[in-house]
Amino acid sequence: MSETDPEIDPEIELESEDEIEVEPESDDFLNEDLTDAIDITSEIDLEKDVPPVDSISQALIPVGEKNKSLVPLDPLTAYLQEIRLHEVLSEEEEYRLAVRFKETGDVKAAYRLITSNLVLVVKIAMTFRREWQNMMDLIQEGNVGLMKAVKNFDPLRGVRLPAYAGWWIRSYILKYLLDNWRLVKVGTTNTRRKLLYNLKKEKEKLESEGHIATTKLLAERFGVDEKEVVDVSIGLGASDISVDSPMKAGGTLTPLDILSAGGSFENEYEEEDLFSAFRALIEELKDSLKPIECQIIEQRLLTNEPRSLREIGEEHGVTREAIRQTEQRLKAKIKTIVSERLPEAADHFTD
Structure with a gap:
């Protein structure tokens, strides 16, 4: 880093809150003031300590074996180069840091996560x-x-942070897209979110x-009006930004080159990650259910x-039909939650 780069003092204490929020029961959290989410990095003065994105484009990055030449990078390229310096945490490191932050509010642990x-x-x-031309907007x-x-994040629930964080990352990006659609204001209904995803x-x-x-x-497949399909289709027809095309005119470096240079990311959304995310959703749901409902799940x-409906019914002194009806209600509730919060897993876990 250069002499003019800002220094971050990790010892500055995190502003305490009366209580830590739990995961939302619905996606109403998207209507909150997004600046609340920055509390955990309050050690950093975003206005004072971190240079604006435009200034990053003036950064001079050494290249070549002897670092003799310097070339200016555009904001996205500079950012991608920078984040590759941060190592991916092992499962053990992630758990240790997450527990430390949850129990003590350690800002340095949150920063590493x-x-x-x-x-x-x-x-x-x-x-x-x-859907959007400016990648830095989406990344932000x-x-x-x-x-x-x-x-x-609750590390005690047995799901990795990347799998859990994927819900939040997608939700905030999607909310931004729906609020700032370039060609058509798509809206923020759950139905249109599902259309945009799928x-x-x-x-x-x-x-x-x-x-x-x-x-x-x-429209028949999604159970919506044809107009909604048309509106979303128009938005999806926005100009493309290819991950394998040069990031600058006359250049050869692509986003894919930068992202893949450090090796594959170990926590992509594969089947096991989807299942972990699904299990975490179920655990969240169970917090609001009665013991018999948790048992049925x-x-x-x-x-x-x-187990048979009769066995569970006899254990609780209710009829087989009562257990069946409760099970059907739970299935509908799970389907709704998964469709809203984890739409990419809906086909896997809602049959």
Whole structure:
């Protein structure tokens, strides 16, 4: 770093709060003042200590074996180079730091948790690159979601931070897109969020099955009006930003080069991560349920060898039909929560 780079004093104490928020029961948290999420990095004066994004473009990064030449980098390139300096935490390190932050409010621990997952934010932001031209806008919103995730993360629930943080990162980026849509104000309804997440995937699925993905057919698949499909389709048609095209005119460096140079990121959204995220959602839901409802979830819905309705009913002194009705209500509740909070897993866990 240069002599003029700002120094961050990790010893500055975090402003205490009366209590730590728990994860939201719905996505109403998206309407909150987003600046609240910055509390856990209050050690840093964002106005004073951190240079504006525009100034990063003037940074001179040494290149070549002998560091004899200096070249200016644009903001995105400079940022991607910078975040690669932060190592990904092992599961043990992540757990230790998360417990320390949860129990003591240690800002240095929170800082490590955040910086080790900045690459995850970029990877998720890249999946929305068709919807927005300025990647730094999306990354900034995703970083706010990451900070909110670290603030609310409970390491005792058995899910890795990247899997959990993915919900928050996607939600904040999506909220930003829906509030600032370039071609059409899509809105912020749950239905349109689902369309934004899944429309392209559903089109590809229909075409692979030999169907023509008409607006009418897509509307039927999603249970919405054709106009909503048209509105979202217009937005998805925004100009593309390719991860494998040069980041500067005449250059050869691509975002993909920078992100992949440090090796693969170990916590991408693969099947096991989706399942971990799904389990965390279920654990969150169980906090608001009665013991018998939790038992039905564990012994009927989340096991390969479910107990019979009659057995559970007899154990609690209720009829088989009462247990069946409770189970159906729980299935509907789980389906709603997963569709809203983890739409990419909806096809896996809501059948």
